[in-house]
């Protein structure tokens with residue numbers, strides 16, 4: 001009798017484990033599918049007190065997913081003149097840059113001693 005209970009518990013645990021596994025796999029597949037369908041990406045990665053690149057480039061007229069990640073410290077970014085503001089609450093936005101030119105990108109959250117110089121450039125070609 002006890003063996004039978006143990007066996008049932010074992011089966012239930014296996015089913016639960018398999019369920020969790022399949023769920024994780026399908027979540028990952030959904031994420032991958034979303035990435036595959038997404039167009040060009042423009043990623044800004046912020047740390048103390050700089051962005052990961054001195055300049056970023058996108059093509060004019062092309063829809064891009066602009067995203068922002070705080071890798072170190074707490075920052076927020078703005079692309080000056082384009083009404084794009086991203087932070088920990090709004091981490092990405094789809095955007096089509098129409099006007100070629102150079103745009104300043106800077107941190108808009110007082111983040112520390114290097115805040116004033118936390119700038120980079122976006123070039124729309």
Ligand SMILES: [Cu+2]
Pocket residue numbers: 075076107108109110111112114115116118
């Ligand atoms: Cu800052």
